[in-house]
Amino acid sequence: MKEEDRNPSQAARREFLSKLGRAATCVGAVAGAAGLGVVSNASGKSEPASEGASFPTKDYDWTQHQWAFGVDATKCIGCLRCVEACKKENSVPQNAHQFRTWVERYVYLEGEDAAHIDSQQDPVNIEASGSQKEFRFANRYKNAKVEKAFFVPKLCNHCTHPACVQVCPVGATYKTKDGVVLIDHEYCIGCRYCVQACPYGARYFNEEAGVSDKCTWCYHRITKGLQPACVEVCPVGARIFGDRKDPQSPINLFIRNNRVQVLRPESGNAPNVFYVGIDKEVN
């Protein structure tokens, strides 16, 4: 005799639970199918081109390039043309708190061990420029004895192992085949986990758009054979950009001819912005 026959109430319960299970499976299947539709759309978005000759322009094949950036801090004069050009080129909010690139000033005064560090966003510098749309470094050390001073341009490091990409819950930020870290603004949910995860402070949150933003090495320009805006406007050649796959590119010459270093190598992020002429306090 089957157990169900002995116990009709339990049989009824089992039947009920089994119906519930089937109903759940159906709902799950429908949701799953809908989900898959979204998945395919989403992956289409977060990996813009499969193997790409058509992305982002017809003439550009991202498998043929590997971009990298160099900063020669010994050349930077702190004119901040790069910061302004970047803001204009990339519609970065015109304020003193959100930047895709910035310049840091390190000043060692006589008799002091630690550097005085500031950037263009410092209230003293903003006061000197008189606007949050134009940037100047105030001559704030004119009465002090300066032992050593230099400028360090900063930007997204487009890391080989980017912490920001790792933590993005939806894959809206991703690494392209040509070595650039981009953000899909149509897919970003605005959780800002990436902003927290970046050890370099390279990301900011665009409140108006509700999404994270950062330097793209002017991806819209470099894929057309142009230089990033900051590189283009730098009057002293402190910013160097090029293709690692081209042995004679400016960046390869820069890396070959100098002893370069990266910021926070201990993070394991493996940055792709290479520095010359920075000091122990720069991180």
Place this chain on the structure above:
Amino acid sequence: MEPVIHSVPYVGWVYPNETIFEWSVLIAVYPYLTGLVAGAFTVSSLYQVFGFQRLKPVAHLALLTSLCFMIFVPTPLLLHLGHPERAFNATLTPHWTSAMAAFGYFASFYVVLLLLETWFAYRPFIVEQAQKRTDLLGKLYGLLTLGSYDVSPRAIAYDQKWILWLAITGIPAAHGLHGYVGFMYGSLKSREWWSSDLMPVIFLFSAIISGVSLLVVLYAASCKLRKIPIDVECVKGLAYTIWGFIMVAILLESLAFANLVYKGREGIEMIMQYVTGPLLIPYFLLQFAIGLLLPFLWLSYMIWRGTTGRAMIIGVTISSILVLFSVFMMRWNVVIGGQEISKTGKGLLFYQLFVGGKEGALVAIALSVAPLIALLGLSRILPPWIHGTVSSRVSAMGGH
């Protein structure tokens, strides 16, 4: 009109983009709520799975508390997102390397588990009400039966099996959910203040003490409201639970801090300046001394002296309120504190809490109180003091 961005004051050298605080008080409320869920569920499991009979008067209250708080867990996150309408992207197209990606799955699974367990636990009561009442509420109970009116001893025994297994599954689910919240912070290498391997377990133990404390307060308050005597043994059981777990919580937090200081990696000078300056009161005084050590010592004293009756109930309730406060301060000190120490290791920022606004204090308070209101409402339909779980089951089984 409110400005789009709010920059915060700072000292020293901070990265320009850091001058806007990205994770507000709501992100501190989120782990707080999750922790209360995990802690309350622990109490329910101690009774359902481990047979702590003393905790019977709060077993159902614990389950309902867990459910009500869990429903509100996603709200601070949704309010915080730049694009809340895209929130489901994380579930539909999860990016698995992200510690955040699994949240939707974890949370949904756990909500379903809580709903199922609550249904099984209350089934005899729901059936009884559906058959007894003829009003609108009766119809609601009728719906809640899901068409299953069988309360025979065998059916009840069958339910009991489900309750047991759901409770067993719920233990790793609740604690996994919360440990995972800790991992979200602990796994970030960008901030020394967060980057600790101990973070998930610290979160877990603070969660447990906060949830148990919440139940003490809710149980005491509900007895007062219902004008019934408080079950001293039950409060004692909860007090032992807090006492046991608070020791581990104190130890873990102290170890994490000692590790941080002892390793003394880059940026430690700024951290020391921070904890001995702006964080001295919120961290050492409020979170540690008043919120953890005082309740621990008080509970220890009561256990040592064998305090019982009214004095014990008052002592445990006040200790619980202190623990609830301490755990909120812990969430605050992690989430807000972490961002107040600049990533440069050379500067400090000062978070400004707004009263109004989408991410202001009022919203944070509302989100913390909302689960309690939901609980009040739910307790009208599913009274936590009706023990469909064992008493009525035993009588039902015995009566047939």
